[in-house]
Amino acid sequence: MPWIEADESVPLTLSVNGVSHHLDVDARVTLLDALREHLQLTGTKKGCDHGQCGACTVLVNGRRINSCLSLAVMHRADEITTIEGLGTPDALHPLQAAFVETDGFQCGYCTSGQICSAIGMLDEWRAGWPSHAGAGAGPARTIDAAEIRERMSGNLCRCAAYPRIVEAITRYAAGEGAEA
């Protein structure tokens, strides 16, 4: 691939929630802005735009990242999953349902980031990735609150719904959804 000059736009195909989208964007457009402003997938939120709050969390090839600190052009070969790809209002993802059941939010601004992050986090847990809380946790069917808090620390909630967020994730993890 040759240089794309600063005054040229970049033709680009992004695969989001299983659908390929063709875009023509400035190279400066972040993955977050591509999703929200160009593809109208506004479920992913912008809180800080600097990697500090987690509202923009999406899954890239199954791994959670902050979409605000990544350029759209860096994701041509990737499979991106946003909150819109996890469930719909008529068919909630079981983790979304758990958030509703436990009141895992107040304003809801951080929620899509919390949910995408928790999906990625539980995959990491199942893969046996360690954390600062346990520093050496292995695969397990259940995860405790201390582990959830540490592993979810990249998702801030301005309404401080933390106790219910932890409860929602705990319920979902204990249920069959987490074993899928």
Next chain:
Amino acid sequence: MIAFDYIRPGDAAEALQAAAERPGARFIAGGTNLLDLMKLGIERPRHLVDIGGLDLRTVSETPDGGLRIGALVSNAELAAHPLVRDRYPVLSQAILAGASGQLRNKATTGGNLLQRTRCYYFYDPASPCNKREPGSGCAALGGFNRIMAILGTSAHCIASHPSDMAVAMRALDARVETRLPEGTTGDRKLDTLYRLPGTTPHIEHTLAPGELITAVLLPPPVPGRHHYRKVRDRASYAFALVSVAAVVAVEDGRITQAALAFGGIGTMPWRDRAAEELLVGATPGQDLFERCADAVLARAQGHGGNDFKIPLLRRTLVACLTDLTEDAR
């Protein structure tokens, strides 16, 4: 963010050629530090070489029994790698004590080493900062300097180095493997990757323009217990106020091996070999650990807001050494 030309080469040779072609070009790996700073106009590269497509994502054993870590291995993968957890646990612990799950998935080994300071004045284009704008002055010296360094500072800059990973790598005697535009390779100790601020705080490392980090090399593991202890303002997702990476072995009541490195206190990931030598051969105990802290802190200088780091580092080091040697005494 200013506009930039962009290229995503398929291999290292192409990346080196691209960077050499356009002077001032910068590599972008995870982007979690560079993009943050570009959005604020603090970093203003005109040419970006995206190295995300390069084949530098493997961790492998070296013939001498050490470890070769590709520059693009993510911080998360590295911390979870079985060989790292088993043989170099201090490295896994240090990485897991930093940033967040999302950031560690994106952040890379090379990018982590070269991340820039979190000094508030460096981050604020309205303030003077010799690192951001050489010759403009240092607002941290007379300003809020709670997070700044107490060692390795100069009259021109007191910004601390923020990496946790690099602190553990210094304790482990890591080396940095590079490739240069001319096609040659470089190999240097991590100790010599960083530069003290002196009169040129904007020059932070010894890499040549266009020099690409390809891997970090760890020597074979040394026997001993490992521990990374980090003190910060909240329990998770915060940079270190002070941190200690320690690998210590005790045999027959005497310390036989000690490697100590420090985060949060230095203008670069800090190591003090004189303090280590003091430990080797001696019987572990409070007195000895206090003398070790004296040695580390001999030249420490507070700037008002960060004076507390001097006693905090002392206590953290003594606690860490006590933990590591307790049942061996």
